[in-house]
Amino acid sequence: MRNYINKLKADGELKTVAVAVDPQFELAAVTKQAQRHSDDAVFSTR
Amino acid sequence: MTNLFSSRHRLCELIQAEDGNFCPAWNRILDETASMPSGGTCSSAAPADLVTGKLSDLPLIHYHEKDAGPYLTSAIFLAKDPHTKIPNLSFHRAMYVSDQELRIRLGSTHDLYHYQQKAEERNEALEAALLITVSPALFLAASASIPRDWSELALAAKISGEEIETYPARTIDLEIPRAARIVVEGRIRANERRPEGPFGEFMGYYVPQADNHVFEVTSVYSRRNAVFHSILCGSSEDLTLLETLTAAKMYRHLNKVLPGIVDVSCSPAFMNTTVKISQQYEGHARQVIMAAFGADLDYNKAVFVVDEDIDITDMNEVMWAFLSRGRVDKRTMVIDDVPGFYRDPHKDHWGRLGLDATMPFGREAEFERKRIPGETDIDLDEYFK
16 A cells, blocks of 8 residues: 555645644545545545 | 545556556456456465554544444455355444444445354354555455455455465454555454444435444554555545446446447446447347346446447436437336335335437437537637637
8 A cells, every 4th residue: 555655646646634634524524625626645644 | 544546547547447448457357356266365474563552543533423433434344254264355334432342334235244144143253354454456356346256355366466465363263464554353243233323324324323233353453654544435435436346347247148338337326327338239228228227236226328429427428318319208217116225224225217328229320429620629728818
């Protein structure tokens, strides 16, 4: 999976969320909004 | 990590298919798997970087307003048929209750449900492992619907072109794929059901609380710095994958029984199937509708059949074809009172609708799509100042 994530990053198909996201609803809300705008994978780092 | 598998382009790329050619490429992979439907694995020692933990170390994600609690949505259940010992991979939602307990919903059409029933008949718990964040090949294999005597691990090996490396589980008799970043080992208890749900499911509604299976956790561990994969149920990541693999299943079935099958799509929801054909004879489309109804007894509530010039991922175009290429009264088939999706206590998914949206056979020249020469070469910036 690491390799695949790195490939998506290199292909410009990965968006990174660098701010802390609450697993109570906020993460799902961010995911839903992100999917409305593109097919890019979303990586939350915190 | 989320939204990994929401792009049709990426799904094609993962199986080395050209864009728009997932179905035939997937069909070839299944043909290859059919010749060796088990094996494809090699076992070695456990990875050196495994870190022991507990469920509450993982992101406990609460997705929807009325969900009963946090859920694991991307976990792939690995289990073995109690009789044949063939390993199986499948998805089931899992509600976090405590570090020792998950409650899970096993769909009655899934292999894991039947394994659990076999074990329960002997009053035995069924050992299983939840694999979270796996390689794309394992993820695709787990999402696929294949014959019960095939191993999804063998399919994953065909997809990736290499053997699936495994190691012995810590507390149960299973081989864990090395590519799994997070592992939850345990057993599904026999003869025990506890309240699970409500949960916001893939159709966009809440599934109410019900007494469902209990998963007793025996060990949790991960690779160092593991990434956690989360899937928003019913999102484009969930549905694109399911639609694509359902379409591939339909394509495979239809190609075995009828000529002229070009492509299949289950967009915009896998309750719908749209089949693109090259018409071979009068009535061909109606036979395709009948065959499609039989190809999947759960999902294809509506079936459209269109000609080769129609974009089957665009329902506007599909409906345009239906409305512009013939009578609606003679090209609609309604089949009453046929059960559909298995979780349907009020029969809301009973019945089938078939729509022949093809042009009349033998009158193709009358339905030639008009075109404007040079249309695609126009750059409007050169015209609008």
